[in-house]
Amino acid sequence: GDSVTQMEGPVTLSEEAFLTINCTYTATGYPSLFWYVQYPGEGLQLLLKATKADDKGSNKGFEATYRKETTSFHLEKGSVQVSDSAVYFCALRMGNQFYFGTGTSLTVIP
Amino acid sequence: DADVTQTPRNRITKTGKRIMLECSQTKGHDRMYWYRQDPGLGLRLIYYSFDVKDINKGEISDGYSVSRQAQAKFSLSLESAIPNQTALYFCATSDSRQGSYNSPLHFGNGTRLTVT
Numbered sequence: 247g248d249s250v251t252q253m254e255g256p257v258t259l260s261e262e263a264f265l266t267i268n269c270t271y272t273a274t275g276y277p278s279l280f281w282y283v284q285y286p287g288e289g290l291q292l293l294l295k296a297t298k299a300d301d302k303g304s305n306k307g308f309e310a311t312y313r314k315e316t317t318s319f320h321l322e323k324g325s326v327q328v329s330d331s332a333v334y335f336c337a338l339r340m341g342n343q344f345y346f347g348t349g350t351s352l353t354v355i356p
Numbered sequence: 357d358a359d360v361t362q363t364p365r366n367r368i369t370k371t372g373k374r375i376m377l378e379c380s381q382t383k384g385h386d387r388m389y390w391y392r393q394d395p396g397l398g399l400r401l402i403y404y405s406f407d408v409k410d411i412n413k414g415e416i417s418d419g420y421s422v423s424r425q426a427q428a429k430f431s432l433s434l435e436s437a438i439p440n441q442t443a444l445y446f447c448a449t450s451d452s453r454q455g456s457y458n459s460p461l462h463f464g465n466g467t468r469l470t471v472t
Contacts, residue, residue: 278458278460280460282460282463287465288465288466289360289446289463289464289465289466290399290446290448290461290463291463292460292461292462295458295460297458335398335399337460337461339458339460342387342406342452344389344401344450344461346398346399347398348396348397348398349398
């Protein structure tokens with residue numbers, strides 16, 4: 247069945263470090279892919295999305311490219327800030343169904 | 357996202373009690389969902405509704421029931437709460453209108469439920 251596997255955390259980085267959170271997916275067709283961010287005490291917020299192969303989603307300095315050949319949608323940011331500390335979820339939509347990864351906790355230290 | 361409102365934000369209840377969590381939305385979306393979040397398990401789907409007359413079970417519906425009172429309202433009930441239902445519960449919406457087939461889920465801020 248359709249599923250999402252993302253890198254386990256927690257991840258701890260120093261401010262201004264480079265971030266990669268890996269996400270791979272299994273899907274029977276052509277899904278849309280999403281990254282959500284959850285700040286403490288809040289719900290999940292859409293961070294970025296890509297709806298077809300080779301699309302690049304970007305927002306707030308974060309980027310992810312939909313790679314059909316490797317079934318991946320890795321999240322990257324060139325220089326993280328303390329305010330990026332949160333839990334990040336990779337997700338896919340296939341038809342009417344959504345599938346989520348288990349989340350990766352990121353802590354950025356000054 | 358203030359467009360999806362969940363009440364209460366926090367609730368502590370005792371084993372065996374009936375409890376209802378409420379969700380309302382002003383986004384005009386037709387589809388609504390209830391998820392449960394547990395540490396290390398991510399999000400798991402409890403129930404979803406594609407319109408007022410359409411209710412579907414998710415992967416973990418046992419012990420829960422739902423009611424879609426209107427397009428904008430979707431409530432989740434625990435008929436007899438048990439401690440392993442302690443979790444963070446999220447309501448979400450999505451839009452199925454033409455051109456929205458790739459639209460994301462929009463989440464409320466969650467209800468933290470503790471069953472003692």
